[in-house]
Amino acid sequence: MKKPVNYSGRRKFLKNLSLFAVGSLALSGCGPVTMKEFLQKNFRTLSKKEKDEIIKDLEKKYTAKYGKEFHVTDEPAADGVEFGYALDLSRCVGCRRCVYACVKENNQSRDPQIHYIQVLQMEKEKGIDFAHSDVHYNPELVPEEGYFYVPVQCQQCRNPQCTEVCPVKATWQEPDGIVVVDYNWCIGCRYCMAACPYGARHFNWGEPTIPADEVNPETHYLGNRPRMKGVVEKCTFCIKRVRNGKYPACVEICPVGARKFGNLLDPESEIRYILANKRVLVLKQELNTQPRFYYFFGV
Amino acid sequence: MKYYLKTKFKIEYLLFLSVCFLIIRCNDTSEAYKPGQIQKINPESESYLKHEEIAVSPPPFSDGVFPCNDCHAFRKPNPVRRKLEWHEDITDIFNHDSENRWCLDCHDLIKRDSLRLASGKLLDFKESHKLCGQCHGDKLRDWKVGVHGRRTGEWNGKKEYYLCVSCHNPHSPKFKPIKPEAPPFREDEEIK
Ligand code: SF4
Ligand code: SF4
Secondary structure, rough: OOOOHHHHHHHHHHHHHHHHEEEHHHHHHHHOOOOHHHHHOHHHOHHHHHHHHHHHHHHHHHHHHHOOOOEEEEEOOOOOOOOEEEEEEEOOOOOOHHHHHHHHHHHOOOOOOOOOOHHHEEOOOOOOOOOOEEEOOOOOOOOOOEEEEEEEEOOOOOOHHHHHHOOOOEEEEOOOOEEEEEEOOOOOOOHHOOOOOOOOEEEEOOOOOOOOOOOEEEOOOOOOOOOOOOOEOOOOOHHHHHOOOOOOOOHHHOOOOOEEEEEOOOOHHHHHHHHHHHHHEEEEEEHHOOEEEEEEEEO | HHHOOOOOOHHHHHHHHHHHHHHHHHHHOOOOOOOOEEEEOOOOOOOOOOOOOOOEEOOOOOOOOOOHHHHHHOOOOOOOOOOOOOOHHHHHOOOOOOOOOHHHEEOOOOOOOEOOOOOOEOOOOHHHHHHHOOHHHHHHHHHHOOOOOOEEEEOOOOOEOOOOOOOOOOOOOOOOOOOOOOOOOOOOOOOO
């Protein structure tokens, strides 16, 4: 006797099969990801207990991998704080100290190389002109006659296109304005990279490498903790530092003091003084991304 | 009038004495300013900052040059603008409006360990920013509120400021070109 086809059973079976296939594909593609990590929920839906457990596991994993005691925090945004940044175009000399201070602080991969900050050299005669800018300039000394420098990193848009297009909501804007990525939730589709008009998002095409003696063990879950292959990352205004009251690494290293940072909601902050008293601009204003990253002329 | 008197012999004798003294002082570690030591200064009441005090870096003296009196106590003060027979490291590079200014526009003739404002008021070296601010008032204003210059510390709390002279050589203040760090390897992620 012919058995009637159990349609729903078969569908269930196929569904499970394809889930399994996708799952094992993802697992094999992403290097050493445990089943536990793979089944982990989006960071924003985790309970306190789940977060603590995940963080403890991560600390153990990183400590073992780099031979250094690691700390991972999930310090949330403080009330009454919205971060803003301002960069003095009349001072920047294009020395790229900020680029490498950032790499070090934020544990960016050295090879393949990831830089959150691109310093663009532009001709004074042309003004701000991305099409004719050069990121590979390499003279003996900077600044060069006739040029100025525009460092570009994530502009922490108030109206971010990157978070809008993410199909799995792995990236979002925090209450203090920092746009973050949950690396464990990111599927590596790179839609956000296509959407970002500032080239501010970077993909780990290979397993990131960080020399153990240079790795920064003080990390934030949504920021500078070591990443894995196949995920997107970006500048977070040094979330680990700024949520502890410190200036971002690029602000502190800049030898000409071109970089300014503070709380946009504090009328007495440096950043508010700049907005009130200096000539200020934002990049690609016509796109209505509404950056929290301003450029100004200090002279 | 008595400072104006000089004889060649006296000058050479004093020079010899001061060299001896300098050599002795060089081994002395009890200088007033040590590198890395933070001095507290009080910004004026018009300061825009909430903080009562801001920490500034100590003045960046070259080795063994301070206190000036270690040598100058043995030299007869001479207010006449001239080519110095000493301090070549400074006179060689001096280009801070050198046509119209010289040492005694900022340094005091008698109290060698002090700076001197145009008003005649004496100033400690750790407050040299006030001296710079006589001409560069706009920069001093921006510096006080944290907009001109570099600072480290907390965006909402204690900060360390750098004195003007930590970044600008007061005798040759234009920022000198520096060597850039290496350019990035890849091309694919620049914004165009
Ligand atoms: S460290 Fe400062 S001066 Fe150097 S490139 Fe960066 S912003 Fe410009
Ligand atoms: S600059 Fe790019 S990555 Fe940063 S918030 Fe805006 S759209 Fe997103």
